[in-house]
Amino acid sequence: MNQKNTIYKVVVNHESSTRSVRRPENPLGWKMWGRATQGRVPSIHSKSLDGLRPLSLRQKMEEDERRRAEKAAVRPIRKD
Numbered sequence: 001m002n003q004k005n006t007i008y009k010v011v012v013n014h015e016s017s018t019r020s021v022r023r024p025e026n027p028l029g030w031k032m033w034g035r036a037t038q039g040r041v042p043s044i045h046s047k048s049l050d051g052l053r054p055l056s057l058r059q060k061m062e063e064d065e066r067r068r069a070e071k072a073a074v075r076p077i078r079k080d
Contacts, residue, residue, distance in 0.1 A: 009036040015055035 008022045011030035018033060026032060053061075
């Protein structure tokens with residue numbers, strides 16, 4: 001199959017990770033995202049996605065940030 005006739009598509013998994021594939025069936029556990037294109041690899045824009053980091057990592061980062069904020073709010077103010 002020549003490059004012009006190759007069908008490309010972007011797929012996304014349950015953790016919002018994306019990748020570009022050039023085969024008719026989706027990899028196991030991945031869903032098609034957007035539309036397939038012919039002859040060129042589709043661009044993946046981070047603005048269109050919820051972030052390119054895996055969902056589990058984003059959740060961990062949010063939890064860490066929440067804990068830091070809680071610790072900062074609990075610190076007593078020192079009186080000199």
